[in-house]
Amino acid sequence: MRRWIRIMGVAGLLLISGANAAERLxxxxxxxxxxxxxxxxxxxxxxxxxxxxxxxxxxxxxxxxxxxxxxxxxxxxxxxxxxxxxxxxxxxxxxxxxxxxxxLNRVRFLKRRDAPFDSWTPSMLHRYQVGVVRGYAYSPGFDADAQVRKVQVQNFSIAARMLAAGRIDLILEDEYVARNHLALEEPDVRDALEFLAQPLSExxxxxxxxxxxxxxxxxxxxxxxxxxxxxxxxxxxxxxxxxxx
Incomplete structure (x- = not known):
């Protein structure tokens, strides 16, 4: 009987341990x-x-x-x-x-302040190089549009510096994320960029x-x-x- 109780006790501990493990994420x-x-x-x-x-x-x-x-x-x-x-x-x-x-995230384009446009259309995007973070999804239409020349980068900060340097024409990011990153950038990057008014997606x-x-x-x-x-x-x-x- 004592041996059976010990076995049941061990089994109970294992079940409890398993339940606790299942509740960890x-x-x-x-x-x-x-x-x-x-x-x-x-x-x-x-x-x-x-x-x-x-x-x-x-x-x-x-x-x-x-x-x-x-x-x-x-x-x-x-x-x-x-x-x-x-x-x-x-x-x-x-x-x-x-x-x-x-x-909810609001995704917006950024351009150089001296760029000669203030809005965008899907067909217009086909004329420009757009910096995107590798592996990110932005909107179904934009992601599937093979005519947009997407330049993949590792992160937003790299994209922002490429945009300020004139190596690409547009970049994309959630508005709050972009503002947070730009606040940490050097003035020659931060002050060179601005948002387009029309968001790509929410x-x-x-x-x-x-x-x-x-x-x-x-x-x-x-x-x-x-x-x-x-x-x-x-x-x-x-x-x-x-x-x-």
Missing amino acids: RLVADPWAPFTDVNLPNGGLATDIVSTALARAGYVTSYDQVPWARAILGLGEGRYDVLVNAWYTDERTRIGHFSGEYL NSLHILVSLKRPDHARVVERFDAAIAAMKADGSYYELLRRHGF
Whole structure:
């Protein structure tokens, strides 16, 4: 009898340990201030919202910050559980389960101040070189337009310097991200650039949960419910205020 009790006790501990492990999530994002950045309070606005919602949903989280391509690869391979900052694309549904929208990003073009245009049309873009961050999605129409001469770069700061130097004609970025980066640039870069008024798109921001997790649908369901509860009790809007939004 005592041996049976000991066996049952060990089995119970293993079950508890397994349950605890299942409730842990490895979050990942690329540096994308002011939304995701380890140098900002609580990792930036998006990281703060996501980690707070997942904690309310009953999960313990850890966070890694890596380049975008590595984050996507790691999520697809199951080395990470949750990509914090994902715009929707059909291609990404092959590796992850999207949550509902928890933020909205406004994507805008930037040009040199001395460029002889103040607006854009889809056909006009075919005449210019546009700097884009490798692996990013901007809008379905723009991403699929093979006639746009897209110059892939590693990050926005490189694109901004290339634009200021006249090596490309336009760049794209979320408005808040661009303003955050430009504030850190040298005046010869920052003061040389300006936004075009018409945005390219407004993209909803989601978490993307790796399909390698058998419970990916449950994670998304609990996250979405937590976001709804945070909006209902006002804590969601308090986070926006704390981060200056």
